[in-house]
Amino acid sequence: MSTIAQKKGFGGTLWDFLTTVDHKKIAILYLIAGGFFFVVGGLEAVFIRIQLAVPNNDFVSAGAFNQIITMHGTTMIFLAAMPLLFAFMNAVMPLQIGARDVAFPFVNALGFWLFFFGGIFLNLSWFLGGAPDAGWTSYASLAIHSKGHGVDFYVLGLQIAGLGTLIGGINFLVTIINMRAPGMTYMRMPLFTWSTFVASAMILFAFPPLTVGLTLMMFDRLFGANFFEVAMGGNTVIWEHLFWIFGHPEVYILILPAFGIFSEIFAIFSRKRLFGYSSMVFATVLIGFLGFMVWAHHMFTTGLGPVANAIFAVATMAIGVPTGIKIFNWLFTMWGGSVKFTTPMYYAFGFIPSFVCGGVTGIMVATAAADYQYHDTYFVVAHFHYVIVGGVVLAILAATHLWWPKMFGTMLNETLGKITFWFFFIGFHLTFFIQHFLGLWGMPRRVFTYLPGQGFDASNMVSSIGAAFMSIGVLVLLYNIIMTQVKNVKVGNDPWGDGRTLEWAIPSPPPFYNFKQLPLVRGLDALWLEKMAGKKGMTPAEPLGDIHMPNASFIPFMISFGLFIAAFGAMYHKDYSWGLPVIILGLLVTFGSMFLRSIKDDHGFHIHKEDLVDDTEKGAKA
Amino acid sequence: MHAEEKMTYEKWPAAPEKTTLEAKNKFIGFWLFLGGETTLFASLFATYLALKDKVPSTEAALAKDLFDLPLTFVATMLLLTSSLTSVYAMYHMKNFAFKKMMVWLGLTVLLGFGFLGTEVYEFSHYVHTYKHTFTSSAFGSAFYTLVGFHGAHVAFGLCWILSLMIRNSKRGLSLYNAPKFYVASLYWHFIDVVWVFIFTVVYLMGMVG
Numbered sequence: 052m053s054t055i056a057q058k059k060g061f062g063g064t065l066w067d068f069l070t071t072v073d074h075k076k077i078a079i080l081y082l083i084a085g086g087f088f089f090v091v092g093g094l095e096a097v098f099i100r101i102q103l104a105v106p107n108n109d110f111v112s113a114g115a116f117n118q119i120i121t122m123h124g125t126t127m128i129f130l131a132a133m134p135l136l137f138a139f140m141n142a143v144m145p146l147q148i149g150a151r152d153v154a155f156p157f158v159n160a161l162g163f164w165l166f167f168f169g170g171i172f173l174n175l176s177w178f179l180g181g182a183p184d185a186g187w188t189s190y191a192s193l194a195i196h197s198k199g200h201g202v203d204f205y206v207l208g209l210q211i212a213g214l215g216t217l218i219g220g221i222n223f224l225v226t227i228i229n230m231r232a233p234g235m236t237y238m239r240m241p242l243f244t245w246s247t248f249v250a251s252a253m254i255l256f257a258f259p260p261l262t263v264g265l266t267l268m269m270f271d272r273l274f275g276a277n278f279f280e281v282a283m284g285g286n287t288v289i290w291e292h293l294f295w296i297f298g299h300p301e302v303y304i305l306i307l308p309a310f311g312i313f314s315e316i317f318a319i320f321s322r323k324r325l326f327g328y329s330s331m332v333f334a335t336v337l338i339g340f341l342g343f344m345v346w347a348h349h350m351f352t353t354g355l356g357p358v359a360n361a362i363f364a365v366a367t368m369a370i371g372v373p374t375g376i377k378i379f380n381w382l383f384t385m386w387g388g389s390v391k392f393t394t395p396m397y398y399a400f401g402f403i404p405s406f407v408c409g410g411v412t413g414i415m416v417a418t419a420a421a422d423y424q425y426h427d428t429y430f431v432v433a434h435f436h437y438v439i440v441g442g443v444v445l446a447i448l449a450a451t452h453l454w455w456p457k458m459f460g461t462m463l464n465e466t467l468g469k470i471t472f473w474f475f476f477i478g479f480h481l482t483f484f485i486q487h488f489l490g491l492w493g494m495p496r497r498v499f500t501y502l503p504g505q506g507f508d509a510s511n512m513v514s515s516i517g518a519a520f521m522s523i524g525v526l527v528l529l530y531n532i533i534m535t536q537v538k539n540v541k542v543g544n545d546p547w548g549d550g551r552t553l554e555w556a557i558p559s560p561p562p563f564y565n566f567k568q569l570p571l572v573r574g575l576d577a578l579w580l581e582k583m584a585g586k587k588g589m590t591p592a593e594p595l596g597d598i599h600m601p602n603a604s605f606i607p608f609m610i611s612f613g614l615f616i617a618a619f620g621a622m623y624h625k626d627y628s629w630g631l632p633v634i635i636l637g638l639l640v641t642f643g644s645m646f647l648r649s650i651k652d653d654h655g656f657h658i659h660k661e662d663l664v665d666d667t668e669k670g671a672k673a
Numbered sequence: 674m675h676a677e678e679k680m681t682y683e684k685w686p687a688a689p690e691k692t693t694l695e696a697k698n699k700f701i702g703f704w705l706f707l708g709g710e711t712t713l714f715a716s717l718f719a720t721y722l723a724l725k726d727k728v729p730s731t732e733a734a735l736a737k738d739l740f741d742l743p744l745t746f747v748a749t750m751l752l753l754t755s756s757l758t759s760v761y762a763m764y765h766m767k768n769f770a771f772k773k774m775m776v777w778l779g780l781t782v783l784l785g786f787g788f789l790g791t792e793v794y795e796f797s798h799y800v801h802t803y804k805h806t807f808t809s810s811a812f813g814s815a816f817y818t819l820v821g822f823h824g825a826h827v828a829f830g831l832c833w834i835l836s837l838m839i840r841n842s843k844r845g846l847s848l849y850n851a852p853k854f855y856v857a858s859l860y861w862h863f864i865d866v867v868w869v870f871i872f873t874v875v876y877l878m879g880m881v882g
């Protein structure tokens with residue numbers, strides 16, 4: 052970087068991040084923004100658990116409680132889990148396939164800013180008259196009649212954020228299809244890349260139905276349409292279908308990358324090739340496919356009839372098969388390996404039993420007849436937290452420790468990492484295990500309080516104490532992050548010493564062009580193969596040459612900001628006369644920026660060969 | 674080959690829309706995007722079918738009262754022809770015949786505007802003669818949303834093709850803008866295919882009952 056980078060002040064760095072199109076910096080933006088929303092959603096969870104810790108509590112009012120649970124779910128799914136996974140996909144996937152950037156760096160930045168402004172918009176509801184309160188599923192029968200603008204924040208905010216996710220997914224797909232290094236065939240791609248690929252394909256087909264659902268809801272609430280007004284011929288079940296046609300694939304969009312992360316971890320720290328690589332790939336693709344066939348298992352009690360329920364029940368249980376394949380492959384990867392207990396490996400170990408619990412309750416709730424008993428009780432709450440926290444969140448925490456050195460060039464403290472793990476892991480089971488029983492004993496979900504003496508008191512207290520444990524775990528992690536960055540001890544290419552894939556072949560953090568020369572990939576676990584052959588690093592696949600790089604741009608920010616403005620106009624256009632002009636103004640900013648982008652040629656720039664040689668001589672490698 | 678390079682007929686490759694890496698990315702990315710658009714319209718079609726003829730009172734107009742074959746036929750012919758003219762435009766693009774491409778694209782745009790004109794007329798006719806509006810019933814909301822989404826796509830496509838034409842009018846073809854023209858024409862075909870489904874599902878099936 053020596054010749055291109057120069058020292059900048061805070062303003063320079065800020066501008067750099069506002070205009071960056073570099074996948075590694077966008078990854079950091081996703082990590083910061085997603086981390087922020089994770090803490091916000093976590094605080095909301097803590098409020099929920101405080102309110103429910105004792106019977107007849109009045110820590111928050113019933114109305115505020117509804118807003119808190121709605122925002123907790125919405126924030127965690129859309130603004131925390133998704134962006135945090137996107138952070139790692141951005142940071143690692145292009146490196147794993149040996150690419151210099153994603154296929155559309157500009158679109159990548161646009162995706163981030165859309166998500167960011169959508170998330171901010173949604174959360175501004177707290178300060179502007181109240182948050183949405185119809186649940187994260189926002190069923191139309193509730194949402195249409197919700198007073199104030201809360202649900203409008205939900206509809207418009209998610210619409211903007213969802214567009215960002217959609218274009219992000221397309222971008223990853225094209226990157227994987229077109230930008231793989233020489234020799235990197237599909238069946239040599241690391242599993243995290245594979246799961247990014249399948250999850251992106253799912254995003255492509257799952258998000259448009261959500262877009263449509265949100266549009267219909269927006270038309271109903273803000274523009275006088277009647278999709279969900281029964282008296283005018285409308286039908287609220289349409290929303291349920293559209294939401295779950297998106298919603299169930301969405302849970303697999305979250306869990307597949309988590310599976311990918313753990314597949315990497317098991318192989319790295321068992322120091323052994325992933326067991327059953329091709330069956331893992333097959334299972335990933337199959338889960339992606341089946342994920343679209345099961346949405347109505349969320350609607351067993353809606354009254355679709357016994358035939359539909361039976362079909363969807365069987366289809367749902369079928370997903371257990373490829374998932375089971377994966378579990379066994381992970382176990383067999385460890386079998387006979389020389390397992391090293393690092394922090395990421397702790398999480399991987401903890402993940403298996405936790406996720407299996409979630410899978411087992413998944414089969415239970417998938418049994419349509421039995422689900423009449425479980426539905427809308429705490430049993431379902433326990434089920435999905437076992438899969439989402441026990442799967443996705445553990446993966447995100449594991450990935451944070453695993454790839455932190457690659458993203459920032461420093462290593463998180465292992466002891467603190469393990470302390471985080473134990474607090475979080477014990478807290479997680481303390482919080483959610485007991486909720487299975489609360490559900491079976493009859494405690495409904497989404498209630499703001501309960502009466503004493505129904506047998507719920509002690510269990511709820513236990514659950515709340517668990518939440519405190521998890522919070523401590525997260526605080527230790529934050530402390531760890533701050534201390535690590537303050538100490539700022541730099542590490543080399545392969546700080547774990549056992550890296551197998553291409554990201555560990557280049558400096559931490561990588562130079563902005565990633566690979567000076569594209570690497571030649573000779574098989575699965577490309578770097579590991581070279582190490583086994585006694586080489587230090589990858590063999591280059593091309594002579595040293597000029598590298599073409601994209602220009603930074605402020606336009607992605609402006610396009611997203613325009614929609615943010617327009618959303619305010621749309622929301623208030625019935626209350627104030629300035630609404631309509633503001634819609635128009637916002638759309639002008641958005642379309643104007645798009646127009647500017649399209650008429651201004653942007654050919655990028657070249658880094659010259661000579662400058663690259665320079666880098667080597669100055670020993671910029673680590 | 675570099676995207677900025679000055680082109681001649683001899684140097685022009687057989688598939689200018691996917692010669693550079695950027696172009697290949699754009700090409701595949703756009704196909705994928707159209708996959709997403711397909712799910713978008715599928716959701717809208719499903720919603721429409723669920724809400725077809727769902728009206729609050731017996732006086733309200735139903736699909737069979739509203740639609741009128743001659744008008745829809747004209748609209749369909751305009752749009753289908755515009756798809757054909759855009760095929761010719763791309764044919765000339767591949768042969769490095771910039772002027773001819775512009776002429777055919779110009780025709781495409783004119784036909785597109787013709788289509789939009791009939792649509793505007795059609796909507797205003799329903800509103801004034803039948804009191805069938807966006808807010809009058811669930812049927813109305815679903816109808817105007819589905820057909821209107823398509824109309825908005827047409828309008829966007831027109832703006833897109835027009836700005837490409839204006840922007841490049843003095844520059845001729847290059848490997849930088851050829852993929853842009855190509856992708857815009859793909860989009861245009863997609864809109865056309867969606868219309869074929871609208872014609873069948875909304876209009877033909879609407880008139881049958």
Ligand code: HEM
Nearest residue numbers: 302306348349371410413414416417426427431435438439
């Ligand atoms: C073995 C695989 C799985 C099966 C068989 C399964 C089955 C089910 C069923 C039948 C329901 C509906 C229960 C009800 O509302 O009565 C449900 C709810 C849910 N599941 Fe799963 N699931 C599985 C895996 C997952 C995964 C991997 C995730 C997320 C990463 C997930 C997240 C959720 C969520 C968020 C809900 C609750 C939605 C709501 O009503 O708010 N599930 N699951």
Ligand SMILES: [Cu+2]
Nearest residue numbers: 299346348349
């Ligand atoms: Cu589901």
